[in-house]
Amino acid sequence: MSHFEQADAAASADRDLPTNSEVLMGDAATPDHSAEPPRSPRDFRWGAATAAFQIEGATSADGRGESIWDVFTRTPGRVLEGTTAEVAADSYRRYGDDVALLATLGVDDYRFSIAWPRVQPTGAGPANEPGLAYYDRLVDALLAEGIAPVPTLYHWDLPQPLEAAGGWLNRDTAARFADYAALVVDRLGDRVARWITLNEPAMTTLQGYALGTQAPGHALMMGALPTAHHQLLAHGLAVAAIRARGSAEVGITNNHTLVVPATDAPGDRLAAGAFDLVYNRIFAGPVLTGAYPDLSAFGLDAMPGLADGDLELIGAPLDFYGVNFYNPTRVAAASDGSEFATAGLPFEPVEFEGVPTTGFGWPIVPAAFTELLVSLDRDYGERLPPIVITENGASFPDEVVDGAVHDERRTAYLAEHIDAVRAAIELGVDVRGYYLWSLLDNFEWAEGYTQRFGLVHVDFESGERVPKDSFEWYRELIARERVARNQENGAA
Numbered sequence: 159m160s161h162f163e164q165a166d167a168a169a170s171a172d173r174d175l176p177t178n179s180e181v182l183m184g185d186a187a188t189p190d191h192s193a194e195p196p197r198s199p200r201d202f203r204w205g206a207a208t209a210a211f212q213i214e215g216a217t218s219a220d221g222r223g224e225s226i227w228d229v230f231t232r233t234p235g236r237v238l239e240g241t242t243a244e245v246a247a248d249s250y251r252r253y254g255d256d257v258a259l260l261a262t263l264g265v266d267d268y269r270f271s272i273a274w275p276r277v278q279p280t281g282a283g284p285a286n287e288p289g290l291a292y293y294d295r296l297v298d299a300l301l302a303e304g305i306a307p308v309p310t311l312y313h314w315d316l317p318q319p320l321e322a323a324g325g326w327l328n329r330d331t332a333a334r335f336a337d338y339a340a341l342v343v344d345r346l347g348d349r350v351a352r353w354i355t356l357n358e359p360a361m362t363t364l365q366g367y368a369l370g371t372q373a374p375g376h377a378l379m380m381g382a383l384p385t386a387h388h389q390l391l392a393h394g395l396a397v398a399a400i401r402a403r404g405s406a407e408v409g410i411t412n413n414h415t416l417v418v419p420a421t422d423a424p425g426d427r428l429a430a431g432a433f434d435l436v437y438n439r440i441f442a443g444p445v446l447t448g449a450y451p452d453l454s455a456f457g458l459d460a461m462p463g464l465a466d467g468d469l470e471l472i473g474a475p476l477d478f479y480g481v482n483f484y485n486p487t488r489v490a491a492a493s494d495g496s497e498f499a500t501a502g503l504p505f506e507p508v509e510f511e512g513v514p515t516t517g518f519g520w521p522i523v524p525a526a527f528t529e530l531l532v533s534l535d536r537d538y539g540e541r542l543p544p545i546v547i548t549e550n551g552a553s554f555p556d557e558v559v560d561g562a563v564h565d566e567r568r569t570a571y572l573a574e575h576i577d578a579v580r581a582a583i584e585l586g587v588d589v590r591g592y593y594l595w596s597l598l599d600n601f602e603w604a605e606g607y608t609q610r611f612g613l614v615h616v617d618f619e620s621g622e623r624v625p626k627d628s629f630e631w632y633r634e635l636i637a638r639e640r641v642a643r644n645q646e647n648g649a650a
């Protein structure tokens with residue numbers, strides 16, 4: 159049985175879930191989400207995630223410096239509709255409302271990010287006290303509600319002065335990051351039990367430096383590779399700084415996609431392998447095994463920028479491995495004359511046929527999530543620490559009608575993907591938590607405000623928050639899980 163088939167079998171064992179092949183063929187019936195799903199392990203943690211630049215606004219408040227995203231959003235043509243994040247969801251001022259929403263939701267954990275330019279406006283030097291004080295207040299407000307704060311130290315908002323000095327192309331940025339991490343951990347480490355170093359270094363390398371579709375907007379193609387190494391080095395140095403302070407758990411968040419060859423033709427399979435390398439393996443391999451995968455597909459015999467001792471830092475054991483998953487990717491050999499072939503890339507993403515999509519146009523294939531988790535477990539074995547799903551969710555064009563948002567498609571996406579995680583657990587993958595993206599509608603990077611991912615609708619003019627139907631669905635799911643968990647703990 160292939161892993162796909164095993165995943166399918168586990169997912170539909172006692173419920174009527176669609177199989178992967180049915181989903182890929184586009185003829186799956188809508189599953190019934192009212193049925194009682196199987197329970198998650200006793201210590202499983204439920205959460206919601208956000209990121210500083212996407213929700214905070216107040217971009218010049220309290221001495222915050224400028225980040226690469228402030229500059230990028232101001233550059234004409236970079237962000238859809240030319241919007242900026244100067245106000246965004248206004249969470250810097252309304253964080254109390256957002257903590258109250260989290261309390262109503264009943265989450266165990268809240269994953270948010272700390273804006274480096276609030277803490278170090280120039281990316282170096284002593285802490286900017288008012289900036290750190292904001293996160294101090296946020297952490298205390300969460301703890302007062304019994305919610306564990308799970309901060310990400312870097313979710314893409316590099317201080318602009320560091321970009322002026324070469325950004326992630328410059329090895330020194332890794333050392334700057336470790337200094338910044340130390341300032342934050344010194345301040346919050348007495349109350350934070352779980353740290354995430356970086357969010358999705360693959361996207362910074364691929365979109366930020368290779369293609370230029372995200373900040374800082376460089377189109378260097380394979381010339382972007384050193385940014386992968388410097389980010390991973392930053393992660394390794396930060397892990398050492400966090401450990402030196404005795405602070406509890408630490409992990410990284412990588413985004414993963416399941417790469418599916420467009421056909422069985424050797425050219426498509428090779429292309430899929432190369433895509434898997436740049437998207438998944440270059441970022442997971444060194445962190446989980448202390449070594450880069452073979453890069454000869456790109457004519458390289460070593461990772462550019464690699465120095466003695468780097469891999470020991472990068473591969474230091476972690477307490478958990480954060481996985482962001484949204485969709486699988488279908489990959490073909492780059493067709494002659496395509497922009498990919500012209501750029502010297504061997505692959506080209508192509509659309510799945512007959513598969514439902516989110517508002518973003520991303521294919522919805524929940525069984526691919528199970529398969530991805532099973533393949534991480536298979537590929538990294540003993541070296542893989544427990545997994546925490548640090549992001550998963552979907553955007554749809556929601557509207558408030560009579561004070562309510564009926565977002566059935568989001569609820570269906572979430573239910574199917576949570577079931578896919580459960581199927582992976584049943585197959586033996588150690589997954590300890592699920593953080594949904596996102597608590598709030600927010601500034602979706604180069605898409606501006608056109609993609610709404612929130613459980614809570616945000617009116618970006620007034621700041622008003624309206625919980626969507628999916629919020630109530632997730633609240634009930636967590637409440638059911640908690641009752642079961644308490645019963646088991648009581649019985650234990």
Ligand code: FCB
Binds near residue numbers: 357361549595603611
């Ligand atoms: C991820 C990002 C997150 C959000 C989601 C939709 O790649 O980490 O900030 O934009 O995608």
